[in-house]
Amino acid sequence: MKQSRLFTKTRKEAPRDEEAKNAQLLIRAGFVHKEMAGVYVFLPLGVRVLKKIEAIIREEMEGLHILPVQSSLLQKKEVWEKTRWSDEEVDNWFKTTLKNGTPLGLAFSHEEPLTAMMKNYIQSYKDLPTAVYDFRTILRNEKRAKSGLMRGREFFWKAAYSFSRDEEEHQIFYEQMKDAYKRIFQKLGLGAITYLTFASGGSFSRYSHEFQTLSDAGEDIIYLDEEQGIAVNQEVFRDDVLKDLGLKKEHLVEKKAIEVGNIFSLAEKFSQPLDLSFQDAEGKRHYVYMGSYGIGITRLIGTIAEVLSDEKGLVWPESIAPFRVHLLVFGQNENLFREAENLYHDLKNAGIEVLFDDRDLGPGQKLQDADLIGIPYRLVVSEKAAANGGIELLKRKSGDLDYLAPDRVISYLANEKES
Amino acid sequence: MKQSRLFTKTRKEAPRDEEAKNAQLLIRAGFVHKEMAGVYVFLPLGVRVLKKIEAIIREEMEGLHILPVQSSLLQKKEVWEKTRWSDEEVDNWFKTTLKNGTPLGLAFSHEEPLTAMMKNYIQSYKDLPTAVYDFRTILRNEKRAKSGLMRGREFFWKAAYSFSRDEEEHQIFYEQMKDAYKRIFQKLGLGAITYLTFASGGSFSRYSHEFQTLSDAGEDIIYLDEEQGIAVNQEVFRDDVLKDLGLKKEHLVEKKAIEVGNIFSLAEKFSQPLDLSFQDAEGKRHYVYMGSYGIGITRLIGTIAEVLSDEKGLVWPESIAPFRVHLLVFGQNENLFREAENLYHDLKNAGIEVLFDDRDLGPGQKLQDADLIGIPYRLVVSEKAAANGGIELLKRKSGDLDYLAPDRVISYLANEKES
Numbered sequence: 001m002k003q004s005r006l007f008t009k010t011r012k013e014a015p016r017d018e019e020a021k022n023a024q025l026l027i028r029a030g031f032v033h034k035e036m037a038g039v040y041v042f043l044p045l046g047v048r049v050l051k052k053i054e055a056i057i058r059e060e061m062e063g064l065h066i067l068p069v070q071s072s073l074l075q076k077k078e079v080w081e082k083t084r085w086s087d088e089e090v091d092n093w094f095k096t097t098l099k100n101g102t103p104l105g106l107a108f109s110h111e112e113p114l115t116a117m118m119k120n121y122i123q124s125y126k127d128l129p130t131a132v133y134d135f136r137t138i139l140r141n142e143k144r145a146k147s148g149l150m151r152g153r154e155f156f157w158k159a160a161y162s163f164s165r166d167e168e169e170h171q172i173f174y175e176q177m178k179d180a181y182k183r184i185f186q187k188l189g190l191g192a193i194t195y196l197t198f199a200s201g202g203s204f205s206r207y208s209h210e211f212q213t214l215s216d217a218g219e220d221i222i223y224l225d226e227e228q229g230i231a232v233n234q235e236v237f238r239d240d241v242l243k244d245l246g247l248k249k250e251h252l253v254e255k256k257a258i259e260v261g262n263i264f265s266l267a268e269k270f271s272q273p274l275d276l277s278f279q280d281a282e283g284k285r286h287y288v289y290m291g292s293y294g295i296g297i298t299r300l301i302g303t304i305a306e307v308l309s310d311e312k313g314l315v316w317p318e319s320i321a322p323f324r325v326h327l328l329v330f331g332q333n334e335n336l337f338r339e340a341e342n343l344y345h346d347l348k349n350a351g352i353e354v355l356f357d358d359r360d361l362g363p364g365q366k367l368q369d370a371d372l373i374g375i376p377y378r379l380v381v382s383e384k385a386a387a388n389g390g391i392e393l394l395k396r397k398s399g400d401l402d403y404l405a406p407d408r409v410i411s412y413l414a415n416e417k418e419s
Numbered sequence: 420m421k422q423s424r425l426f427t428k429t430r431k432e433a434p435r436d437e438e439a440k441n442a443q444l445l446i447r448a449g450f451v452h453k454e455m456a457g458v459y460v461f462l463p464l465g466v467r468v469l470k471k472i473e474a475i476i477r478e479e480m481e482g483l484h485i486l487p488v489q490s491s492l493l494q495k496k497e498v499w500e501k502t503r504w505s506d507e508e509v510d511n512w513f514k515t516t517l518k519n520g521t522p523l524g525l526a527f528s529h530e531e532p533l534t535a536m537m538k539n540y541i542q543s544y545k546d547l548p549t550a551v552y553d554f555r556t557i558l559r560n561e562k563r564a565k566s567g568l569m570r571g572r573e574f575f576w577k578a579a580y581s582f583s584r585d586e587e588e589h590q591i592f593y594e595q596m597k598d599a600y601k602r603i604f605q606k607l608g609l610g611a612i613t614y615l616t617f618a619s620g621g622s623f624s625r626y627s628h629e630f631q632t633l634s635d636a637g638e639d640i641i642y643l644d645e646e647q648g649i650a651v652n653q654e655v656f657r658d659d660v661l662k663d664l665g666l667k668k669e670h671l672v673e674k675k676a677i678e679v680g681n682i683f684s685l686a687e688k689f690s691q692p693l694d695l696s697f698q699d700a701e702g703k704r705h706y707v708y709m710g711s712y713g714i715g716i717t718r719l720i721g722t723i724a725e726v727l728s729d730e731k732g733l734v735w736p737e738s739i740a741p742f743r744v745h746l747l748v749f750g751q752n753e754n755l756f757r758e759a760e761n762l763y764h765d766l767k768n769a770g771i772e773v774l775f776d777d778r779d780l781g782p783g784q785k786l787q788d789a790d791l792i793g794i795p796y797r798l799v800v801s802e803k804a805a806a807n808g809g810i811e812l813l814k815r816k817s818g819d820l821d822y823l824a825p826d827r828v829i830s831y832l833a834n835e836k837e838s
Contacts, residue, residue: 005484007540007549033536035491041536042489044551050489065424070461070469072454073492073556074573094515096525098572099562106515106525117452117460121426130426132463137492137556143518153517154493 001323002344003357006030008043010369020148021217022305029314029372031301031322038145038153040298045373048322050156053297054135056187056319057158060180064173066131066160071114073137075105079116082273092140106139111292114161115270122163122288125280129169133160135297147219149302150258160293165278167267170289174265177293181211181261188300189308189317194260197222198245199233205265206244207236212257217306220259223252231255258303266290314374315397323355325413326375330363330382340381343391343409350410371396377413420742421763422776425449427462429788439567440636441724448733448791450720450741457564457572459717464792467741469575472716473554475606475738476577479599483592485550485579490533492556494524498535501692511559525558530711533580534689541582541707544699548588552579554716566638568721569677579712584697586686589708593684596712600630600680607719608727608736613679616641617664618652624684625663626655631676636725639678642671650674677722685709733793734816742774744832745794749782749801759800762810762828769829790815796832 008030015034018024023040026032031046042050061068074096077085084090085105094106107113114132121127135158145153160177164170178196185194190213197210212222212231224231225247232241232252242249268287271277276288308315318324325347329340340356347354355375357366363382370378380392389403393412404412427449434453437443442459445451450465461469480487493515496504503509504524513525526532533551540546554577564572579596583589597615604613609632616629631641631650643650644666651660651671661668687706690696695707727734737743744766748759759775766773774794776785782801789797799811808822812831823831 005486005549007486007537007546007551009540033539035532035536036493036495039491039493041491041532044486044488047487047489067424067426067463068466069463070466070575072458072460072573074455074458074558076455096513096515099560113454113460117454118426120452121428127426130424132426139493139515141518154491156489 001355003355004359006044006355008045010372018148019146020150020302020306021309022150022302023148025305025309025314025372026149026301029374031314032149036153038142038151040149040152040154045322046301049301049316049320050297052320053188053300054158057184057295057297058135060184061133061158061160064131064176064180066133066162069114069132069134071107071110071134071136073107073139075107075113077103077105079112079274080105083112083270092142094139094141107136108138108140110134110159111161111266111270111290112274115274115276115290118163118288119274119276122276122278125165125278128278128288129162129164129173131160131162131173133158133293147217147302149298149305150217151219152298155296155298157297157299158295162291162293163276164289164291165280165286166289167265170265170291174263174291177263177291178209181263181293181295184295185211185213185260187319188304189319190260190300190304193307195222195224195229195231195257197231197233197257197259198236198241199262200235201265202269204267204269208262208264210259211261213260213303213307214255215258215303215307216256218256218258220257222255222257224255225251226253227251231257258299258306260300260303261293261295263293264291266292309374312368313372316374316376318376321374321376323353323375325352325354325377325379326357326370326373327354327379328357328363328366328370328381330366330380330384332360333383336381336383336386339406343379343381343406346410347413350414352410352413377416379409420774422774423778425463425774427464429791437567438565439569439721440728441569441721442567444724444728444733444791445568445720448793450724450733451568455572457561457570459568459571459573464741465720468720468735468739469716471739472607472719473577476603476714476716477554479603480552480577480579483550483595483599485552485581488533488551488553490526490529490553490555492526492558494526494532496522496524498531498693499524502531502689511561513558513560526555527557527559529553529578530580530685530689530709531693534693534695534709537582537707538693538695541695541697544584544697547697547707548581548583548592550579550581550592552577552712566636566721567724568717569636569725570638571717574715574717576716576718577714581710581712582695583708583710584699584705585708586684589684589686589710593682593710596682596710597628600682600712600714603714604630604632604679606738607723608738609679609719609723612726614641614643614648614650614676616650616652616676616678617655617660618681619654620684621688623686623688627681627683629678630680632679632722632726633674634677634722634726635675637675637677639676641674641676643674644670645672646670650676677718677725679719679722680712680714682712683710685711728793731787732791735793735795737795740793740795742772742794744771744773744796744798745776745789745792746773746798747776747782747785747789747800749785749799749803751779752802755800755802755805758825762798762800762825765829766832769833771829771832796835798828 014024032040222231385392433443451459641650690706804811
């Protein structure tokens with residue numbers, strides 16, 4: 001698209017009340033607008049990133065035959081009362097009230113309503129296993145919301161819930177999901193610094209698993225075995241756990257990290273109180289064995305802004321960048337502008353997503369904006385570039401600079417894989 | 420996909436408390452689950468319809484260079500207080516409270532917060548015109564919610580807001596949007612029974628425009644000039660309005676209808692109190708001239724269920740059907756089953772979306788389910804069909820029945836356009 005059509009503008013300064021680096025960068029670059037502490041509006045560039053992350057996750061969910069649902073934000077007291085409804089049980093509920101005075105919950109999660117819903121569809125062992133996933137806005141009444149997009153009062157996530165006959169069947173799915181999560185973080189460009197981390201499994205299973213991305217901005221402490229590539233969360237950093245996992249204390253390094261995903265074996269924690277059961281082949285009833293699997297998408301964007309940025313601005317991985325190419329033209333020289341216009345159309349026709357900075361601004365401002373926005377490939381059409389043999393190509397991540405003949409640009413980009 | 424993987428099941432009866440035909444059908448066919456009055460969870464088949472409608476609308480928005488945002492559900496009192504915050508001013512607010520006692524609104528619309536947000540991006544006449552659109556969940560605290568998906572307490576909509584320099588510039592965009600809306604309803608299969616309807620423009624413009632779909636289940640009354648293809652809403656059914664529009668009372672028919680979309684000229688209604696202004700080329704300041712444009716997507720699905728169904732069930736238009744083809748196999752004869760499996764894979768490979776009823780159920784149940792679910796093309800692999808020359812093809816809408824040689828099915832469907 002043409003940047004002159006993009007209403008957002010970069011800002012030199014983030015709002016004064018914004019403490020988190022991730023939100024500062026994303027606001028300055030025009031990806032999000034801060035509505036209030038912990039609540040961000042996604043702007044056009046931000047929506048593009050959101051949609052790309054959603055597509056990566058969706059592909060992995062569909063690959064495991066998990067089915068999409070769109071669950072509700074308004075939630076019934078009657079359902080939640082069976083497990084956790086009061087503010088003592090859940091410390092971050094937002095609640096509201098119907099006109100007739102009936103109290104309602106605003107979704108902070110969906111274990112209970114989806115468990116209750118599945119009673120309509122699961123009766124026999126033949127109905128199992130099955131699983132559903134959901135992309136949706138979630139509300140959590142956090143007392144403090146100072147970490148930008150990493151801990152929102154309103155955020156966007158993917159949640160999945162699995163329903164199995166027993167622990168054995170569950171375990172097969174759980175391992176598949178673990179692998180899917182690894183692939184997701186790999187595709188998002190976080191693979192090298194994201195570790196499978198053992199955490200508390202609650203009262204129902206030995207462990208749950210978190211995916212923790214190393215970052216000094218992280219709110220979590222993990223103990224990482226760099227050689228084995230696994231970690232334990234602070235809450236289970238105990239001798240018996242280390243022994244059980246075959247980890248040696250002296251090999252572990254303490255690190256700050258951001259929890260970007262988690263997977264839980266729920267066992268019968270929700271199916272029992274909400275009475276979600278099935279009949280086996282012999283006519284005996286059993287509670288359904290459940291699991292839950294979350295990824296906070298807005299938190300992911302915050303994490304990427306936090307860990308994949310430099311002093312100049314954001315550095316998007318190609319897989320989720322709002323555009324693949326940022327095309328800049330310097331000056332208003334008619335021939336140069338026409339060349340840039342032609343290149344813009346050629347790129348679009350070749351199916352390459354391109355943001356074309358056609359604005360009437362000086363080179364300095366355009367370069368600064370491009371650095372801040374962080375699109376992987378920058379093409380510059382300018383007199384200097386022409387003198388150097390054509391179009392200037394800069395890779396945002398490595399800083400590698402090259403000059404390409406105009407007719408080589410498309411084939412170069414078509415063959416280029418992210419290093 | 421294989422129907423054996425689809426956890427939803429059809430139901431003979433809707434829940435006893437469900438009065439609306441649209442919700443009864445959608446629940447019975449497994450598209451939605453009723454969470455509470457006015458609140459529905461979308462199930463896998465329903466999500467597929469939702470996504471297709473979203474794609475049709477998105478294409479039209481992008482065609483007009485409208486940019487996507489994802490606005491927030493949590494809303495600030497300070498912003499809304501300038502226009503309408505109290506329950507007297509807005510009779511269907513849901514509200515909630517932060518832990519520190521700060522009251523928040525839950526979005527029933529976004530005029531105010533988006534107007535306030537745009538103050539960051541609109542300063543000069545060079546920043547105009549621009550427009551944004553948003554797909555999101557909206558909450559409205561309706562006293563009664565008995566119309567199924569047609570009036571939800573929680574629903575999914577597309578809203579768009581335009582920002583122009585003056586009425587003249589606004590009017591150009593408004594007309595483009597009007598045309599886009601007409602194309603949208605055409606693509607959704609509602610074109611023939613959906614009419615541009617003149618409604619009150621409030622205190623700021625002469626008229627607003629609604630798109631009204633004829634239905635006995637409608638909550639609105641319109642007066643339709645069938646020849647000219649336009650209507651007036653009950654609220655402006657007055658002699659002076661008819662004269663202004665060149666309509667003759669004796670040519671108008673009173674009809675019940677469902678409002679599936681609306682477009683408003685807001686003029687300075689929100690830009691003035693929220694102080695969204697710009698500087699013109701001469702340095703003079705003006706308030707931005709705004710418009711708003713809504714389509715309730717869940718209401719649309721309810722409307723389509725209401726008006727495009729028959730006594731057997733739903734009848735989806737091809738453009739938004741959850742699948743294009745419903746493939747049924749009768750009996751467990753190994754050869755027939757293999758033939759159906761092969762056809763299923765051939766259809767998928769040809770890029771034709773197909774739901775394959777591979778369940779171990781009798782023909783009667785499968786046919787009944789297929790009628791209820793309402794997929795446009797039904798293919799039956801059975802001994803009877805084989806005896807008649809191959810595969811049975813039934814068109815859900817017309818009821819036309821045909822037999823095709825197995826090797827002709829793909830090419831037939833590839834060339835077939837919805838009648």
